Amino acid sequence: MKSLVTALLVSSLAMIAGSASADNNWSxxxxxxxxxxxxxxxxxxxxxxxxxxxxxxxxxxxxxxxxxxxxxxxxxxxxxxxxxxxxxxxxxxxxxxxxxxxxxxxxxxxxxxxxxxxxxxxxxxxxxxxxxxxxxxxxxxxxxxxxxxxxxxxxxxxxxxxxNWFDSGRIAGEYLNSLHPAGSEPVKVLWMAGPEGPNWSRDSADGFVKTVEGNDAIEVVKVIWGDSGKATQIPLIEDALQAYPDIKYIGGIAPAIEGGIQVLKEKGREDIKLIASYMTPELEKALRNGEVLGVVTDxxxxxxxxxxxxxxxxxxxxxxxxxxxxxFGMIDAKNVNAVDRxxxxxxxxxxxxxxxx
Structure with missing residues (x-):
């Protein structure tokens, strides 16, 4: 058997001793x-x-x-x-x-x-x-x-x-289509896509945009690209709110939605709802307390x-x-307690x- 002698870690996190669950009975x-x-x-x-x-x-x-x-x-x-x-x-x-x-x-x-x-x-x-x-x-x-x-x-x-990350965006789009079917009062949506290089972020954005295309009740005003860190996403959202003050939804990557919670609170924008394209612990809590409308999990x-x-x-x-x-699966207030986290x-x-x- 071969072996790695050392691990050259390039990470902002320190190595911490501990133990993950050794349970091998999952399926x-x-x-x-x-x-x-x-x-x-x-x-x-x-x-x-x-x-x-x-x-x-x-x-x-x-x-x-x-x-x-x-x-x-x-x-x-x-x-x-x-x-x-x-x-x-x-x-x-x-x-x-x-x-x-x-x-x-x-x-x-x-x-x-x-x-x-x-x-x-x-x-x-x-x-x-x-x-x-x-x-x-x-x-x-x-x-x-x-x-x-x-x-x-x-x-x-x-x-x-x-x-298939297209499905991540597709499921978010289908969820929004169900809330705002064709012919209902129009709403405007901002999609925070994440980094532009990887396939997953482009596929997810495509899945969302193509799923709501043809629905006259939903307008995607902008797809915004940027690094997946929350520190990058927050100013992007702040700038977008100035450019598109009449949006009713922000969707996209988890750090953007986490940042969106903070920005919307600071600006008192209770009229804007949030939908995330993947799950984090912060978003799970936000989902339970009503700060986020829905979260897709991969x-x-x-x-x-x-x-x-x-x-x-x-x-x-x-x-x-x-x-x-x-x-992927869609999680909202109706099924959050039934999901195997x-x-x-x-x-x-x-x-x-x-x-x-």
């Missing part, structure tokens, strides 16, 4: 495509159950690459990866590049994982195409790469575990757990659903750490 409904990665392949709905720890024969070394770990989305991703690694008795190192602008850093981190002998790599790619050469380099060395969180355009990916933690399980199945030469769509979020109080021995 969820997914769609599996066959043949895998074939656009003409058939999707089949099924229950995904992880490989039991008793069937893991080696302490495989897994390298995990994230764009950053500065928001709850990637904390949930980290939790899912760490929890599954501990449940299976793996070794694992988690690397964060520092942001969606740090493609060279992520490439360097992936090259380091390959050089140091990782058995497998799980990643959320900063760019849809920018990691292709490095993914190919891993594949040439027999190191399987699983993607989650967003698509890449490489043919050398061994597994994928993610939702089952973030479960995506990471499945990606780790896929890699282990490949390494162990077991049967694997290599092409998995985890789907462990599929989307880290447990309350869980602190991220970046090395599993």
């Amino acid at each position: 969820m409904t997914i769609k599996s495509r066959s043949p895998a990665f074939d656009v003409q392949g058939e999707w089949t709905e099924k229950k995904y159950t992880p490989l039991p720890a008793s069937e893991v024969t080696e302490k495989w070394e897994i390298c995990v690459l994230f764009p950053h770990t500065k928001d709850p989305y990637y904390i949930a991703m980290t939790y899912g990866a760490v929890a599954e690694a501990e449940a299976k008795g793996l070794s694992m190192s988690v690397f964060a590049a520092g942001g969606y602008t740090e493609l060279p850093t992520q490439i360097s981190q992936m090259e380091d994982c390959i050089t140091r002998g990782a058995d497998a790599i799980m990643m959320v790619a900063i760019s849809a195409t920018g990691l292709n050469r490095t993914i190919s380099a891993a594949a040439e060395k027999g190191i399987p790469v699983a993607i989650t969180g967003g698509e890449v355009d490489s043919d050398d990916v061994a597994a994928r575990s993610l939702g 089952y973030t933690a479960a995506q990471a757990r499945i990606a780790i399980d896929q890699l282990v199945r490949i390494l162990e030469e077991k049967d694997v659903d290599a092409d998995v769509d985890t789907g 462990s599929l989307s979020l880290a447990p309350e109080g869980w602190e991220p750490y970046f090395r599993v021995e």
